[in-house]
Amino acid sequence: MARVRPAVLLSTVIAWGLAVVWALPFIGLVMVSLRPYSEVLIKGWWSIGGAHFTLENFKDAWSNPMYSVERGYINSLIVTIPSTIAPILIAALAAYAFSRFSFPLKNYLFITLLVIMSMPQQMSVIPLFFMLKELHLLDRLAGLILVHSSWGLAWITFFLKNFFDSLPREMEEAARVDGAGELQIFLRIVLPASLPALASVAAIQFTWVWSDFFYALMFLISPENYVVTLQVGTMKGQYHLDWGLLSAGSIFAMLVPLLLYAGLQKYYVRGMIGWTAKG
């Protein structure tokens, strides 16, 4: 048997310890969501002896008209899908221009992008609120789509510009000599060659928009417009808190980003560490 070095053993034990600590809240959440409220209240979620498992909390969270996760899911999808696709399409064009062309004030515009990226959401919320009110887009999903798309434009442009910078220019030059025009080069060469980066961006932006609570809370007023993160918030009553129900709702809310992460894990991780890094 191969001998395991003490340093490797120690780091493995520490890594497992951290993983368990990291996963513990999620394990607790699953346990609470799968058991009757009274049982969790009396025994605690960690006590497994004589536990009864049920899907009642999930059924209730999904379809109760007071706080329907189903309605929240539909609203979240209506907001998240266009808020992912639209900024990627627009930012890809902008990023290509920043990466390949010279134009007046290019550097100043790029610095503006960086400044926008570093701005906290809270700073923009009051002007955005009044702007949406003027546009009659307050309390409308379209308004939230507009806000998320605009907010996403800056970082997606920055991210894709860095990726386009790393693409070999000879590929585009070859297409130019082969007879392709600028738009054909962008659509037929640059975009398809950038699919892994586009998938990274899509995964991150989708997760970001889906998980957003702050903007949704500020710009959506009517409960029928609530996205899933807000619907989960409504499950908490003023005097009564059903932890089982809240846990089931939370699991529903995180399910889509989790599935997306599982499906696009490679691109997600690549997007986080950056495409220019080797690995």
Added chain:
Amino acid sequence: MAVVELRNIVKRFGRVTAVDGVSLRIGDGEFYILLGPSGCGKTTTLRIIAGLEYPDEGKVLIDGVDVTNTEPKDRDVAMVFQNYALYPHMTVYDNIAFPLMIRRKKLGLTRSEIRERVMEVAKMLRIEDLLSRKPGQLSGGQQQRVALARALVRRPKVWLMDEPLSNLDALLRGSRRS
């Protein structure tokens, strides 16, 4: 084929003069080789003929027509790049067919005619069995043959090749030259 003429071409990159007053005339059907140490401006000269760089001084003529400021796509030249510049998301077949597909209407070619021409050039370069692969699945020599095929399939007025045979094995190199 065509006559290519360079008249007193000068190209500067900042303070560096990459091409300094080059004049030459390449006859119709002529096989012309630029030789010189690295950094002497061979690639830049080729890029100026292709239209990928515009000279600071001088003129480029193809068949007597001044193309100095003409876009590469309107010059009817094909080029093999030193690092091959294959399209990584396309199969070998699509890479070779790309120049024909992109100007299919202009050339009046059907898809089957394109297929015929791709197969012809693939056979000549012995890459018929690689047509469904992506460039990333090829060796350096195979990639170079694909780049060569992409230029040969075009039948343009001018073929420009930047170190086109450096990665080919000796046997194939001999047959390509001939």
